[in-house]
Amino acid sequence: MTFEIVLFWILALVSVGASILMVANVNPVRSALFLVLTFLCVAVFYVMLSAQFIAAVQIIVYAGAIMVLFLFVIMLLNLGAPQALRERGTLQPYAAVALALLFILALLGSNSLVTLPHAQVPVDPNLGTVQNIGLKLFAQEQPWLFPFEVTSILLLVAIVGAIVMAKRKV
Amino acid sequence: MLGQLAIVFPEYWAGIHLPSLVPYVALVGILVFILAIVPGLIWIERVVIAFMQDRSGPNRVGPRGLLQTIADGVKLFFKEDFRPRSVDLRLYYLAPVMAMIPALAGGAVLPLQNLTFRHPDGSLFTVPLMVGNVNIGLLYILAMSGLQVYGVVLAGWSSNNKYSLLGGLRASAQLISYELSMGLALLCGVLMAGSLQLDHVVAMQNQLPFPGAPEILRGSFLSWFWLKTGLIPVIIYTIAMIAETNRAPFDLPEAESELIAGFHTEFSSMKFAMFFMGEYATMLTVSGLNAAMFWGGALPPINIVPFTLIPGFVWFIIKVMFGIFFYVWLRATLPRLRYDALMNLGWKRMLPLGLVWLFVIASVNLALEPGKSDAAPAPLAPGATPRRPMAPPSARLPVPLSTASATSAAKPREDNRTP
Numbered sequence: 001m002t003f004e005i006v007l008f009w010i011l012a013l014v015s016v017g018a019s020i021l022m023v024a025n026v027n028p029v030r031s032a033l034f035l036v037l038t039f040l041c042v043a044v045f046y047v048m049l050s051a052q053f054i055a056a057v058q059i060i061v062y063a064g065a066i067m068v069l070f071l072f073v074i075m076l077l078n079l080g081a082p083q084a085l086r087e088r089g090t091l092q093p094y095a096a097v098a099l100a101l102l103f104i105l106a107l108l109g110s111n112s113l114v115t116l117p118h119a120q121v122p123v124d125p126n127l128g129t130v131q132n133i134g135l136k137l138f139a140q141e142q143p144w145l146f147p148f149e150v151t152s153i154l155l156l157v158a159i160v161g162a163i164v165m166a167k168r169k170v
Numbered sequence: 171m172l173g174q175l176a177i178v179f180p181e182y183w184a185g186i187h188l189p190s191l192v193p194y195v196a197l198v199g200i201l202v203f204i205l206a207i208v209p210g211l212i213w214i215e216r217v218v219i220a221f222m223q224d225r226s227g228p229n230r231v232g233p234r235g236l237l238q239t240i241a242d243g244v245k246l247f248f249k250e251d252f253r254p255r256s257v258d259l260r261l262y263y264l265a266p267v268m269a270m271i272p273a274l275a276g277g278a279v280l281p282l283q284n285l286t287f288r289h290p291d292g293s294l295f296t297v298p299l300m301v302g303n304v305n306i307g308l309l310y311i312l313a314m315s316g317l318q319v320y321g322v323v324l325a326g327w328s329s330n331n332k333y334s335l336l337g338g339l340r341a342s343a344q345l346i347s348y349e350l351s352m353g354l355a356l357l358c359g360v361l362m363a364g365s366l367q368l369d370h371v372v373a374m375q376n377q378l379p380f381p382g383a384p385e386i387l388r389g390s391f392l393s394w395f396w397l398k399t400g401l402i403p404v405i406i407y408t409i410a411m412i413a414e415t416n417r418a419p420f421d422l423p424e425a426e427s428e429l430i431a432g433f434h435t436e437f438s439s440m441k442f443a444m445f446f447m448g449e450y451a452t453m454l455t456v457s458g459l460n461a462a463m464f465w466g467g468a469l470p471p472i473n474i475v476p477f478t479l480i481p482g483f484v485w486f487i488i489k490v491m492f493g494i495f496f497y498v499w500l501r502a503t504l505p506r507l508r509y510d511a512l513m514n515l516g517w518k519r520m521l522p523l524g525l526v527w528l529f530v531i532a533s534v535n536l537a538l539e540p541g542k543s544d545a546a547p548a549p550l551a552p553g554a555t556p557r558r559p560m561a562p563p564s565a566r567l568p569v570p571l572s573t574a575s576a577t578s579a580a581k582p583r584e585d586n587r588t589p
Contacts, residue, residue, distance in 0.1 A: 029261070029327055056309035064316025065346060071323055072342045075335060129305040130366050
């Protein structure tokens with residue numbers, strides 16, 4: 001248990017630090033890479049919670065596909081020069097910090113940070129296996145098969161729509 | 171039938187629980203193998219290409235130029251570490267590392283062999299010789315090969331060179347395009363095996379090729395998935411794996427006639443060597459996945475005596491080396507594709523074919539085994555005996571509690587068949 005707690009705190013520091021650096025960085029490529037680091041940390045969190053399948057999908061979809069696409073666009077538009085994106089003289093960063101502090105104060109005031117639920121039961125190591133997730137999603141007594149398929153059709157329609165919008169003469 | 175290996179290890183030796191040492195043995199073995207074989211691969215590539223192009227090849231350093239790669243490596247170590255002035259320093263140093271690490275990490279879930287152990291009560295059980303026998307083995311390899319592209323993309327971007335940038339752009343577009351076909355081809359194999367765990371995939375290939383076949387054909391080359399999935403997936407996967415590793419004829423990210431050397435133009439000395447080693451390590455990993463998924467992993471081609479005496483990991487390495495030879499063969503044979511032809515092949519030929527073939531395989535599977543889909547999923551009963559006559563060997567052996575979690579994941583699929 002102590003090993004898990006040490007691992008958790010290391011990962012928590014890295015992921016929070018990476019996400020702060022992602023927002024604070026003026027260089028878009030570095031921002032994207034810090035986002036990748038955050039995704040990887042989240043994947044390790046999933047593994048620690050015995051959700052192996054979700055962890056693998058997190059890396060494949062977010063770190064492996066979406067962020068590569070982001071980097072592709074950043075590089076294609078050549079947004080690499082940090083000076084081009086630096087916004088001077090705006091109040092936005094200060095407002096963001098002030099609002100974040102306000103949010104933390106509100107959380108502290110509502111006492112919900114102290115009473116976070118703690119998982120006492122050791123998590124079943126087979127919780128997140130592919131078999132278990134498949135049974136939860138696709139078994140006949142579960143109601144999730146139809147919503148799942150409808151979601152996939154929705155994504156397909158979105159992709160086709162994007163292609164139609166991008167290419168007028170199809 | 172315990173595979174081909176006759177050696178049986180005791181479970182406890184001098185008080186040490188041997189099966190729990192297997193992952194560490196596999197870890198050291200696969201790291202040493204990949205890192206030590208890379209110079210050999212470069213030598214093989216040069217000799218084979220020289221043979222195919224009818225010229226001498228390396229013949230100066232050592233017998234048949236065998237030490238040439240070592241000499242090149244020493245040269246790279248002592249070369250000046252040259253760096254252009256306006257690179258993005260941190261990313262420039264991160265890029266070779268990112269090219270190398272995922273390639274090595276991907277080898278962790280390749281099943282090299284099944285080791286047989288004897289329980290103190292006399293029963294036998296097998297433990298696959300692999301680093302991490304995880305439930306999501308295949309997805310793990312796909313994730314690592316997805317992270318592979320960051321090395322190339324970062325190298326292209328951080329060098330502050332337009333040719334490098336073009337190489338990085340090409341690499342990212344190519345990888346995204348061919349990952350889809352690669353996944354579809356692998357899904358056909360997963361559909362046949364019913365598991366993403368690669369040692370189960372290999373175990374499911376250790377069956378009779380068709381019902382009523384003679385027993386000698388059990389687990390032979392006829393029952394491997396290259397034939398059972400109908401040849402199309404293995405062709406798609408092989409093309410996609412070459413594109414994923416940026417090798418000829420898909421080596422557009424480093425097309426030297428257009429882009430100098432593409433993404434690694436600005437890298438010198440050991441940083442260049444790390445890109446090189448990362449490329450060869452990726453070739454080994456994806457060829458290993460090909461071997462495990464479609465070519466029977468550690469199984470011998472046919473179960474007769476001279477073949478069954480050779481241990482399984484040797485068969486696995488032989489199959490991987492066939493993959494490497496295929497790489498070199500293609501490089502010596504085919505010219506580089508034009509970029510639009512590359513995209514056409516990926517998106518307009520391989521992707522639709524893979525999708526259609528996935529549906530064909532699924533329908534054929536359903537027609538052959540109609541009970542597969544509508545069986546109510548039974549809860550996991552510990553120690554449930556599989557009912558199918560052709561169960562994978564790991565599921566049929568009595569499994570002690572200590573390794574039950576490692577070998578029992580094949581059971582849910584067996585249980586689904588109970589009416």
